[in-house]
Amino acid sequence: MSFEGKTAIITGAAQGIGRAVALEFAERGANLLLADIQSAKVESVAAEIRAFGSKATATAVDVTDSNSVASMVELALSEFEQVDILVNDAGGSGTEGVLRIEEVSEDRWDAQVDLNLKGAFLCCKAIVPHMRRRGSGRIVNLSSSNAKGHFGPLNTSGIRLPYAAAKAGIIGLTAQLARDLGRSGIYVNCVLPGFILTEEGARVRGRYEELQQASQEAMAEAVPLGRAGRADEVAKAVAFMASDEASYITGTVLDVTGGR
Amino acid sequence: MTLEGKAAIVTGGAHGLGRAIALRLAHDGSDVMVADLLGGDAEAVADEVRALGRRAASFEVDVSDAGAVGAMVMATVEAFGRIDILVNDAGVSGESALLGMEESFWDRIMAVNLKGNFLCSQAVARQMVAQGEGGRIVNITSTAGANARPGASAYASSKAGIIQFTKVLALELGGEGITVNAVGPGMTLTGSEVKPAPSDGYQKAFVGQVPMGRPGAPADIAAAVAFLASTDAAYVNGQVIFVDGGYSAGKLSVSG
Ligand SMILES: NC(=O)c1ccc[n+]([C@@H]2O[C@H](COP(=O)([O-])OP(=O)(O)OC[C@H]3O[C@@H](n4cnc5c(N)ncnc54)[C@H](O)[C@@H]3O)[C@@H](O)[C@H]2O)c1
Ligand SMILES: NC(=O)c1ccc[n+]([C@@H]2O[C@H](COP(=O)([O-])OP(=O)(O)OC[C@H]3O[C@@H](n4cnc5c(N)ncnc54)[C@H](O)[C@@H]3O)[C@@H](O)[C@H]2O)c1
Numbered sequence: 001m002s003f004e005g006k007t008a009i010i011t012g013a014a015q016g017i018g019r020a021v022a023l024e025f026a027e028r029g030a031n032l033l034l035a036d037i038q039s040a041k042v043e044s045v046a047a048e049i050r051a052f053g054s055k056a057t058a059t060a061v062d063v064t065d066s067n068s069v070a071s072m073v074e075l076a077l078s079e080f081e082q083v084d085i086l087v088n089d090a091g092g093s094g095t096e097g098v099l100r101i102e103e104v105s106e107d108r109w110d111a112q113v114d115l116n117l118k119g120a121f122l123c124c125k126a127i128v129p130h131m132r133r134r135g136s137g138r139i140v141n142l143s144s145s146n147a148k149g150h151f152g153p154l155n156t157s158g159i160r161l162p163y164a165a166a167k168a169g170i171i172g173l174t175a176q177l178a179r180d181l182g183r184s185g186i187y188v189n190c191v192l193p194g195f196i197l198t199e200e201g202a203r204v205r206g207r208y209e210e211l212q213q214a215s216q217e218a219m220a221e222a223v224p225l226g227r228a229g230r231a232d233e234v235a236k237a238v239a240f241m242a243s244d245e246a247s248y249i250t251g252t253v254l255d256v257t258g259g260r
Numbered sequence: 261m262t263l264e265g266k267a268a269i270v271t272g273g274a275h276g277l278g279r280a281i282a283l284r285l286a287h288d289g290s291d292v293m294v295a296d297l298l299g300g301d302a303e304a305v306a307d308e309v310r311a312l313g314r315r316a317a318s319f320e321v322d323v324s325d326a327g328a329v330g331a332m333v334m335a336t337v338e339a340f341g342r343i344d345i346l347v348n349d350a351g352v353s354g355e356s357a358l359l360g361m362e363e364s365f366w367d368r369i370m371a372v373n374l375k376g377n378f379l380c381s382q383a384v385a386r387q388m389v390a391q392g393e394g395g396r397i398v399n400i401t402s403t404a405g406a407n408a409r410p411g412a413s414a415y416a417s418s419k420a421g422i423i424q425f426t427k428v429l430a431l432e433l434g435g436e437g438i439t440v441n442a443v444g445p446g447m448t449l450t451g452s453e454v455k456p457a458p459s460d461g462y463q464k465a466f467v468g469q470v471p472m473g474r475p476g477a478p479a480d481i482a483a484a485v486a487f488l489a490s491t492d493a494a495y496v497n498g499q500v501i502f503v504d505g506g507y508s509a510g511k512l513s514v515s516g
Contacts, residue, residue, distance in 0.1 A: 174509075175509040176509075178471060178506050178509050179471045179506055179509050181471075182470070182471025182472050182473060182505070182506050183471070183472065183473045194495075223434070224430055224431045224433075224434025224435065224497055224498065225434045225435075225437070225439070225495065225497055226434065226435055229495040230495070233494050233495035234495070236492035236493070236494075237492070237493065237495075237496060239492070240487045240492060240493075245483040245484075245486075245487060246483070246484070247477075247479070247480045247483060248446070248472065248476045248477070248480035248481075248503045248504065248505050249480075249484065249501065249502070249503050249504075250471065250472060250505060250506040250509065251471065251506040251508065251509025252501060252502055252508070252509065254496065254499060254501060255496070255498075255499050256495050256496050257495070257496075257497070257498075258434065258495050258497050259430040259431060259434045259439070259497030259498040
C-alpha cells in the first residue's frame with residue numbers, strides 16, 4: 001500500500017531495522033523524518049533516500065531525553081506540517097554481552113529500560129496530542145522475542161535481562177495505549193522481531209560474526225524457517241501495521257520470527 | 261500486484277468473510293478456487309473473481325469429509341496446475357450452554373472448524389511439498405479462540421484448537437518453506453446470506469468491549485489475510501493476527 005502524502009517519524013533510522021523501515025517507507029512514497037543518536041549516519045541514510053527522489057530529513061535525537069524528543073517532533077511538524085506515522089525503533093541490548101543478574105548494575109538496568117521502554121513512551125507522549133487533534137495516526141513499536149525470555153547462550157543479545165523486561169514492557173505499553181486511544185483514530189501496534197541479521201556494520205550482524213560457526217548454525221536451526229530474518233522482512237511487517245490495510249487492528253503484537 | 265501468478269483455495273468462499281477474502285486475493289492478482297458446501301453460491305463468487313480478470317473455479321465440498329477434500333485439491337491442481345495459498349475459512353458457529361448441549365452440536369462444530377482445517381491443511385500441504393516451492397496457509401480463528409464467553413464452549417474450543425494447530429504446523433512445515441498463520445476476527449458484520457447477523461443486544465454489548473467502538477467489516481479481515489498470503493510476510497510464521505479493533509488487547513474497565 002502506498003504512503004504517498006503521509007509523513008513518518010522513524011527513530012533509530014541510522015542503521016539496522018530502522019534504516020530498512022526508512023527505505024521501505026520511502027519506496028512507498030512517504031515523507032520521512034529520520035532520527036537517531038548517530039547524527040552523521042542518519043544524515044547519510046536521509047541523503048541516500050533523497051537521491052532517489054523522496055523527501056527525507058535527518059535529525060539527531062536522544063529518545064531518552066524528553067527535550068530532545070520534543071525538538072524532534074517540532075522539526076517534523078515544521079518540515080511536513082503533519083505526522084501520520086511514528087515508528088519507535090531506537091533500542092537494542094547493546095554490544096556488551098551480560099548474562100548474569102549479578103553483573104547487571106542498577107545503572108545498566110536503568111540505561112536499558114530508559115532506551116528500550118521510556119524512549120518509546122516519550123516519543124508517543126510527544127506525538128499523541130498532534131495525532132489526537134487530527135483524529136488519526138499510527139504508532140508502531142518494536143519489541144523483541146527476548147520479551148518472552150531466551151534460554152541458553154546470549155548469542156547476539158547484549159545485556160539480556162533488562163532488555164527482556166523493557167521489551168515486554170513495550171507490549172504492555174502497546175496494549176494499554178491502544179485501548180486508551182481506541183476511539184481517537186490512533187492505532188498502536190507492535191512488531192516483535194526474532195533473530196534478524198541486519199546489514200554489514202550494524203550491531204546484530206557484528207555480534208553474529210563474532211560467534212563460532214557452530215553457534216551461528218544452531219541459531220538458524222532453532223528457527224522453523226531454518227534461517228535468520230532480514231531487516232527488510234521486518235520493515236514490511238512494520239509497513240503493514242503502519243498502513244490503512246491494518247484498518248481494524250490495534251493493540252496487537254505481530255511476531256516476525258520465522259516461527260520461533 | 262503482490263499475488264500475480266499465484267493460485268489460492270478459499271474454503272467457505274461462497275459467503276461472508278470467505279467471499280471477501282476470495283475477492284481480495286483475486287484483486288491482488290491470484291487465481292482462486294472457491295470451495296464451499298454451497299456449490300452454486302461458490303460458483304457465483306467464482307464469476308465475481310473472473311470479472312476481476314483472474315482465473316477461477318468453484319467446488320462443492322464438505323471440509324469435514326476427507327474424500328471430498330482430496331477431490332477439491334485435485335480439481336484445483338487441474339484448474340491452475342498448482343496451489344500456493346490455502347485459506348481455511350469454512351466454519352460454523354452456534355451457541356449452546358454445556359448443561360443442555362447435544363452431542364451432535366459439539367461434533368458438528370468440531371468436525372467443520374477443526375477437523376476440516378486439519379483435512380484441508382494436510383491435503384494441500386502435501387501438494388505444496390510435492391511442488392517444492394513452499395506456500396502459505398492462513399487459518400481463520402476468532403477472538404473466541406482466546407476469550408471465553410458463556411455458551412461458546414464448542415465454538416471457542418474449536419477456534420482455540422485452530423490457534424494451536426497453526427503454531428504446530430508452523431514448526432512442522434517451516435522447513436518446507438510453508439508458513440502457517442492465522443487471522444482472528446472480532447465481531448464482523450458480513451451481510452452474509454447464510455448466517456444471521458448477531459442480535460442488536462449482542463452487537464451492542466460486544467462493540468461496547470471494542471476500543472475502536474465499531475464492529476469489523478469483511479475488508480478489514482481480508483486485508484490481513486492478503487498480507488499473510490503475500491511475500492511481505494515472508495518471515496511471519498506461526499502467528500495469529502487479531503483483527504478486532506483492539507478487543508483482545510484488554511477488556512474495557514468497568515467504571516463506577
Ligand atoms: N536485529 C534483531 O535481531 C532484533 C531483534 C529483536 C528486536 N530488535 C529491535 O529492533 C530495533 C532495531 O534493532 P537493530 O538490530 O536495527 O539495532 P541497531 O543497534 O543496529 O540500531 C538501533 C539504532 O538506534 C539508535 N539509537 C540507540 N540509542 C538511541 C537513542 N538513545 N536515541 C536515538 N537513537 C538511538 C542507534 O544509533 C541505532 O542506529 C531495536 O528496538 C531492537 O531492540 C532487533
Ligand atoms: N463474522 C464474524 O463475526 C466472525 C468472527 C470470528 C470468526 N469468524 C470465522 O470466519 C469464518 C467465516 O465466517 P462468516 O461470518 O463469513 O460465516 P458465513 O456463515 O457467512 O460463511 C461461512 C461459509 O462457510 C461455508 N461452510 C460451512 N460449513 C462448511 C463445510 N462443512 N464445508 C465447506 N464450507 C462450509 C458456508 O456455506 C458459508 O459459505 C468462520 O470460520 C467463522 O468462524 C467469523
